Amino acid sequence: MQALRSPAADGGVAATPARTGDEIRVSVVIPNYNYARYIGDAIDSALALDWPHVEVIVVDDGSTDGSREVMARYGQRITALHQDNQGQVGACNTGFAACRGNVVIFLDSDDVLDPSVVREAAAVWRPGISKVQFQMRSVDADLVPHGSVFPQYHHVPTPGEVRRWAETTGTYPTPPGSGNVYSREFLQKIFPLDHAGGRASDSCCIAAAPFLGDVFTVPKPLVSYRIHGKNDGAFSELDTLRFGREVVRATQLFAYTQRVAAGAGVQVTHEALRYSLTLLPYRIASYRLAPAAHPLLRDDRLALLRDLLEGWQRPQGISLPARAAISLWALLVLLSPTPLATRFVLWRFAPATRPKLVMQSLRGLGVVR
Structure with a gap:
């Protein structure tokens, strides 16, 4: 060497x-x-x-x-x-x-x-x-x-x-x-x-x-x-409390992001993270499946939908079909009975559990490749 x-x-x-x-x-x-x-x-x-x-x-x-x-x-x-x-x-x-x-x-x-x-x-x-x-x-x-x-x-x-x-x-x-x-x-x-x-x-x-x-x-x-069930970042089964932990972690990391950006002369506003379509599914899953443990007190169905609408309009590297899929998923999880919402959450975070028809549809729409 x-x-x-x-x-x-x-x-x-x-x-x-x-x-x-x-x-x-x-x-x-x-x-x-x-x-x-x-x-x-x-x-x-x-x-x-x-x-x-x-x-x-x-x-x-x-x-x-x-x-x-x-x-x-x-x-x-x-x-x-x-x-x-x-x-x-x-x-x-x-x-x-x-x-x-x-x-x-x-x-x-x-x-x-x-x-x-x-x-x-x-x-x-x-x-x-x-x-x-x-x-x-x-x-x-x-x-x-x-x-x-x-x-x-x-x-x-x-x-x-x-x-x-x-x-x-x-x-x-x-x-x-x-x-x-x-x-x-x-x-x-x-x-x-x-x-x-x-x-x-x-x-x-x-x-x-x-x-x-x-x-x-x-x-x-x-x-x-x-993905083997013991990863810190991957999902192979549903842990309803984990979504809240991920939201807390993302919020803490965002504060770090703001400090680093400020040191580089860039201002990242406090509300920016609310409109992240990457974080929003975690917030929705946490609020819907473990509402008593959800860490963001301001979140309710209406607030989450408002943030979804604003996030849709902010460029963040997510294609139009993918944004549409996230929006449809969000509506289904927020409005469905809990057993069905739970199934939708599992499919979102554990791709290996998705039915073949769902995967074929996502590929056909260009959401996944």
Whole structure:
């Protein structure tokens, strides 16, 4: 493995910024906690990247399930770090402090990278990039595809569009952690992370990216995203209280977004998040299925419908058919009897549970591909 760092002024080490694809030195940081069943696949995919300059750093965050034995099998092909349990944020902080690349991928230990993911990022890389984002394919615990990919980029956004959408709604179409390739120059502006975005380490990185650099989008599924029932971000069954927790997390993250934007000279208004069509389904599901625990006291059927109408009119990277589908879904959930509303919510958040006819209809309308 080539050395990726050069001496810094303080006697430490500093990564040379990547200016073109040829200068990219990749660090894949894999935080892990009790995913012994999956972590081998993640490590294998990182080691198999079709790129000459890659280091793989695995941070075990106090696992008790045999993960460390799996890691030990790789010997010196990886850098294995062990620490007491600090959560995903703490594990990513440890991994980032140890890594040497000028381009960084935070790979969840149950996800799998395609070999070409760095080649695809290098093809669009240029100065000023904060991240390159890809689509992800949903797979089951055995890596069998569910047949769906996300996000659905009906229109491939420019960096300027991503920035405007983040300004007007606090959100933009983005994959979670493993679907992003970050510039070290960007990450150095926000690390070490705190828990402003909740337990997930990717939240703050994703929220800050449009305001501290350019976000480039490659509309290809280049990462496999496992849905196995224990994911922090994926749904395989219905947990009615989880929607409220997601709303709280999004609200906290939005406050972080406002602070980062303000530091970059951009004002993101307090009401912007109300009109996010990404968050609105979580608000509706929380209000409808667990009203006593719903965290936003101002929400009722009329307020949610008003925000839906305003959100419809605000550009945020969602196609007209997709906006129509969200609106129809919202009406059905808000107005249907609880058992039926529950079924609609499940179909929305767990794509693998959708009836074939529903999937065919969504594909026919161009809502999903």
